[in-house]
Amino acid sequence: SIDELPNLWSVLVGDMRLVGPRPEAPEVLQYYTAEEMYKFACKPGITGLAQINGRGLLDWGQTIAYDLEYVRRRSVSLDLKILLITLKQVLLRHGAF
Known part of the structure; x- marks a missing residue:
């Protein structure tokens, strides 16, 4: 969004x-x-696992869990997967508020 x-x-x-x-x-x-501070082991991003798995529908604990999972699993292939899903959601306006 803008x-x-x-x-x-x-x-x-x-x-x-x-x-x-x-x-x-x-x-x-x-x-x-x-343990939750580990999410800051990498630079912040515009999109991530939490955004493609519920965005504003997730509670704080769920968002942190997705952030920690991303930091543990981060790779070029995971980034590409997240970017493609994000693009699909933007084009289909899925989860738009």
Whole structure:
């Protein structure tokens, strides 16, 4: 959506990736456990496993679980799969709010 344009700039300058856990507001970091902090082992992304598996329908715990799964399994093939599913969902307007 249009609100992602600043994030596209962040991808271009190398602060973010197309695929990865969504960025987090600094004020919520205090609520993360040590294990959950592992999601920050890679750069944040515009789309990720949580976004293709429910986006806003997931609760915080489910989103963190998908983010951690992505960090553990990240690979070029997983990134391509996530990008293709994201593109399909955007074109079909699946999950659009």
